[in-house]
Amino acid sequence: MQLTFDGETVRGGNEARERFYDARGYGRPQDGELELAPVEAAHLLFRGDVTAVRDDREGGRLGFESLLSSRAVSEVDFFVYKELRDRGFYLSPTDSADVTDFVVYPRGEGPWDDAVAYRVTALSERAAVDAGTLTAIASGTDAEQDEASTGVLAVVDEESEVTYLELDTPTSSGSTNHELPPFDGDLLSDRVLVPEPPESLHDHAFYGQRLDRDDDRVQLSLVEAAYLSSHGDLTVGVEEVADADAIIDRGREVEGERFDRRLRVYDALRSAGIVPKTGFKFGADFRTYADVDSVDDLGHSEFLVRALPADHSFVPRDLSLDVRLAHGVRKRMLFALTTEDDINWLSAERLTP
Amino acid sequence: MQLTFDGETVRGGNEARERFYDARGYGRPQDGELELAPVEAAHLLFRGDVTAVRDDREGGRLGFESLLSSRAVSEVDFFVYKELRDRGFYLSPTDSADVTDFVVYPRGEGPWDDAVAYRVTALSERAAVDAGTLTAIASGTDAEQDEASTGVLAVVDEESEVTYLELDTPTSSGSTNHELPPFDGDLLSDRVLVPEPPESLHDHAFYGQRLDRDDDRVQLSLVEAAYLSSHGDLTVGVEEVADADAIIDRGREVEGERFDRRLRVYDALRSAGIVPKTGFKFGADFRTYADVDSVDDLGHSEFLVRALPADHSFVPRDLSLDVRLAHGVRKRMLFALTTEDDINWLSAERLTP
The missing domain is CATH 3.40.1170.20 (tRNA intron endonuclease, N-terminal domain)
Structure with missing residues (x-):
């Protein structure tokens, strides 16, 4: 069974489609054949399900290490993909322009079903992320599909362990209201x-x-x-x-x-x-x-609140700190992203998918 | 018994010295009489030990609230002074130019003894403090007296509760050393x-x-x-x-x-x-x-380490966050204050005096 790589997509024939898509949710079918994102191919190579991919551009064959070194696959994405697979999920990489890197299907379901459990964005411990991006992860972009799914930031630390943070844009209210004399x-x-x-x-x-x-x-x-x-x-x-x-x-x-x-x-x-x-x-x-x-x-x-400018750039380490401390005292971490005349609320919680 | 205030110092006679200094460690004796810092006088007023202080400059009498409003006393200092008194300590305000605001005597001792247990700097939750100041608090300035005493940052939060952080400049070393082949x-x-x-x-x-x-x-x-x-x-x-x-x-x-x-x-x-x-x-x-x-x-x-520029300005809230999290996982928080060619180490731990 032959897989080929054109620099963007890895392709296989009918047998590959049956074996990897139909049976195990890798890639997407295209005219009965199979298209894989490089990160999916890297996982098949890593597992030894495929021994090498033919490089259509330069000839030669790519193994796991050479595909990872080629920059066609970010190892940060790879570690998130692998971790979610290890947890028993099927997931699909999205268009790379999207803020979402992977859509993760409910356990037991796959790309042939409609439901999405998590929209996951992968990030290195070292990379900063701005408040607007976190809000986009929380809100989702494709309204219909996103309604029932959870926005998740998956941070890959320097030991390649993955920490999942569930992001949301909650609205909350209370009932405290007491009239005061001057x-x-x-x-x-x-x-x-x-x-x-x-x-x-x-x-x-x-x-x-x-x-x-x-x-x-x-x-x-x-x-x-x-x-x-x-x-x-x-x-x-x-x-x-x-x-x-x-x-x-x-x-x-x-x-x-x-x-x-x-x-x-x-x-x-x-x-x-x-x-x-x-x-x-x-x-x-x-x-x-x-x-x-x-x-x-x-x-x-109930909440710990941090007031930040709306254009704040988060270091994942600081997010990790806030979320861990809040969890330890049974509270939810809430970021108030403020402009002159508006506040966007963003909550972050540790998630175990 | 008459106490008078000249805008800087509160003075009392021989009886005041006996009653407040000799018996309870307030102020310092001066030719058999008594000199009090405004914050000490504020505490005596607050407790009702003294009902008012005569204002030598403008005439009239100052009560607790008017002394506190006069800006001769910072309420941040007052809350720290009061909290340590409530805990049973005797303490003395220092020269206001010093980084140390109070020297606190070991429990059961007072200004007539030699020993100092804590050198305390009072800070509002709202005020930033630079790394150099924290290092000065940790190291002390007067070598002989400071050797046995602990540098403490006392942060007064918006509800006027006081959190004590013990600061130190530790040196640590380990024994990990393994030769590696290329x-x-x-x-x-x-x-x-x-x-x-x-x-x-x-x-x-x-x-x-x-x-x-x-x-x-x-x-x-x-x-x-x-x-x-x-x-x-x-x-x-x-x-x-x-x-x-x-x-x-x-x-x-x-x-x-x-x-x-x-x-x-x-x-x-x-x-x-x-x-x-x-x-x-x-x-x-x-x-x-x-x-x-x-x-x-x-x-x-053993340690959590945060690498920061040597001129970093700390928000007390962030210090509180780091120290609390480290404590919760039984580690010590260590700040590595780095310049191009040097690192100063600063540790911070929660302290209950």
């Missing part, structure tokens, strides 16, 4: 002190923190204070500028535009009925509580 | 494939990874390959340029100068007898093994 605070250098807070401020609406266990005074973070002030609840009584502007200026002094980004994300979460509190202990901007009625009965915080 | 490899796009590796390459010296469980071929990461090639062990046989340069160029194509940084750190660790392997699953550049004799008996990897 109140006064003192603007300190890094927060606002509220000497006589309305009772609901901390205990029900979960703004700020008591100064001490048995102390009724409440301290607000600058981001909380900026939000409350811009909504007319808090007055800090500075002179010459609006209260909210004074607080925001204080925030920017130390954080620059990161403060504005955090404030926009804070505002969006509060507007959705969700309480954001500092995520510092978890290395995030915020942890969130969806339905707060009383601080004595908070429930589990 | 061998050949194929340079792929993201790694090097070694079709016929010397047996010790992976199994003893722990370079690379087998291509598959039952496959003897070894794949090397580009950083491993660059190291081995520059030490004359590996030949990839590219034309026109030296092998190591070709590999380094491939590394830079994707990672830029990050590749050079990782390679320098890799080289320094290997030279110290330590085996660095990818730390991807832990969100780090490397995990390390100190004494590898056989991959079948690796032992626990």
Whole structure:
């Protein structure tokens, strides 16, 4: 049985189609014969199902190592293909222009069925990936086919182990909504002190923190204070500028535009009925509580949120760090990709296909 | 009992000295009387030990809230001071020009003793801190006093909880040292494939990874390959340029100068007898093994290493993330602060004083 390679596609005859496509889901049929992507041929060569492929361009025969060295196959793609095959999946490489590198069929199904379980994009540990690409992986591009399938980033580390991250663009909302009477605070250098807070401020609406266990005074973070002030609840009584502007200026002094980004994300979460509190202990901007009625009965915080510019470039290592830590504390990692007037939400979770 | 504030120092008489310094370690004695830093006075006011301080400049009396609002006291410093007092420590503010904000005495001792347990620098969650400052905190500045004390970064988060990070400048070494015969490899796009590796390459010296469980071929990461090639062990046989340069160029194509940084750190660790392997699953550049004799008996990897430029500016949130994750997997977080020709090592660990 002869397979030939023209530099782009590996082709085989009727027997190859029967043996590799019909029986084991490699490649696609073309007029009764077989077309394989180079990564599929590399896997057949690696397994020893095929010993060599004839090189139509230069003559000679390509084995596994020479095909991998030829740059027709990225070894990053190969390791992902192999790992998913090892897990018992059939999968097909897509058009290389697509953000999706492989469509993976549900276990027990193959390219002759309609269903797709995962849309997988392969990435080297060393390569950065921008937020827009991650969002495209999460959302999918071909609406009909993609609806039921999961967008997955498969990162190949330097030991060629594959880590799968499930990406999604969730919308979430909560039910926290407490009316506050207007109140006064003192603007300190890094927060606002509220000497006589309305009772609901901390205990029900979960703004700020008591100064001490048995102390009724409440301290607000600058981001909380900026939000409350811009909504007319808090007055800090500075002179010459609006209260909210004074607080925001204080925030920017130390954080620059990161403060504005955090404030926009804070505002969006509060507007959705969700309480954001500092995520510092978890290395995030915020942890969130969806339905707060009383601080004595908070429930589990569900998300860790990181506020990032919409054009942020992710290093896979940092994604791995965030997702692993969030998983360890039973939370979901959520990236708030912010522009001046919009936020796109992107979640990432470890996946075992 | 009257305390007065001149804008810099709070002063009290003989009775105040007896009551606050002699009995409870606040301030320092001066000609039998008492001098307090504003943060110490704020704590006495907060506790109600003193009801107000006379303002010598403008007349009038300052309570806790007005002293805190006056900017004579940073509330970030105050929360750290209070937290350590709550834990039962006596501590003294230092000269504000020093990188150390507080010297903390061993439990049961105070400013009248010689020993210092911790040198503490207070920082807001929101404020960035550069690598040089962290190294100064770790090393201390006053050699004699600092020798036995621990450098600590105390981060005050937006809810005013304090997280303590112990900083150190460790030197570590291992005993891994295996002679390798020269061998050949194929340079792929993201790694090097070694079709016929010397047996010790992976199994003893722990370079690379087998291509598959039952496959003897070894794949090397580009950083491993660059190291081995520059030490004359590996030949990839590219034309026109030296092998190591070709590999380094491939590394830079994707990672830029990050590749050079990782390679320098890799080289320094290997030279110290330590085996660095990818730390991807832990969100780090490397995990390390100190004494590898056989991959079948690796032992626990001790450090997670992140290679950073020596002028890196740390966001406390990211420090928190790294340290928490490392702790969760029983490893120590190590930052390799690299310049062209030097590496400073900085470790960070969670501390409960």
